[in-house]
Amino acid sequence: MLDRLTLSAESNFVVIIVETYTFNAKLMNLFEDRLTLAWHSDSKLIKYKKQENQLVLMFDKKSENIQEEVYQQLLSMDIAHYEIYIGISEMVNQELDFPKAFDQAEDALALGKQLFSKHGKYVYSYPDMGIYRTFSMLQKEGSLDYYINPKLKKIWNTDEANKDQLIQTLQVFLDEKQRYKNTAAKLHIHWKTVKNRITKITKMTGIQLNRPEEALDIHLSLKLLTFTSEQNI
Incomplete structure (x- = not known):
């Protein structure tokens, strides 16, 4: 060649x-x-x-x-x-x-x-x-839903009216390395509101963000969720 x-x-x-x-x-x-x-x-x-x-x-x-x-x-x-x-x-x-x-x-x-x-x-x-390269390659092999952490699915399977808000908060919270004030600044809300939402998420799903491997898994799952959602627009 x-x-x-x-x-x-x-x-x-x-x-x-x-x-x-x-x-x-x-x-x-x-x-x-x-x-x-x-x-x-x-x-x-x-x-x-x-x-x-x-x-x-x-x-x-x-x-x-x-x-x-x-x-x-x-x-x-x-x-x-x-x-x-x-x-x-x-x-x-x-x-x-x-x-x-x-x-x-x-x-x-x-x-x-x-x-x-x-x-x-x-x-x-x-x-x-970045990670979207991997998502694209995985998608060519089949459905991506398999790779999304089941705990995360509990949020959008609930009847909570603000579930999109909860998912967004969790996404930004992990993007900001679990810093409440940084997350609050990005979302234009009080840091205590962020803390209340994260507490609600962890109780609802059983997600343990203090475990590095699980936090990484959830973070990747959120990015995968964004990737698949954009394709359905």
Whole structure:
């Protein structure tokens, strides 16, 4: 594969997929030209192809901050009237061939659009997808419900009117490393309200957050719940 792409054993490259809501050849060409011009001194466009509403680029480039560089190129373009999303593979070499790097960029694009586009993020790097990379791979093997801690399911199976609120509080509480005041600041509520909600959750479910392994399991289950919920929207 490397020989066909004229890559040396020392080459480092990234695959970048640019996608627009509807095909816009002018916008695609502009973005390609901007990246090629910006990186002309230290990179080489090895391969690209255009298909429907996607532009696939492969750059021989060594950089630790590809995502930020691509984002800066987006800012320099007039894209206010277009929906544009970008998936970026990890930096790879002879140990990872083009098809696998392409899959990474494609997965980053799909996961990013699903989880982060509504928060105003449009450039997605595969390494930055974190635990969601694992969720995506597990999903390809079957249902993800199996991996959600049964104790957590007790919250949304209850008739509690504020169960969504309880789940959100637990999620933020674990994100904030079980700090009541930090959680309260994020949720714009009093820290004692956070404490009351967490106490209610632990009594309702039997979750023991003082056990590191169980806290981690619940935290991952909450992220998995977010992942599956976003897919059903």
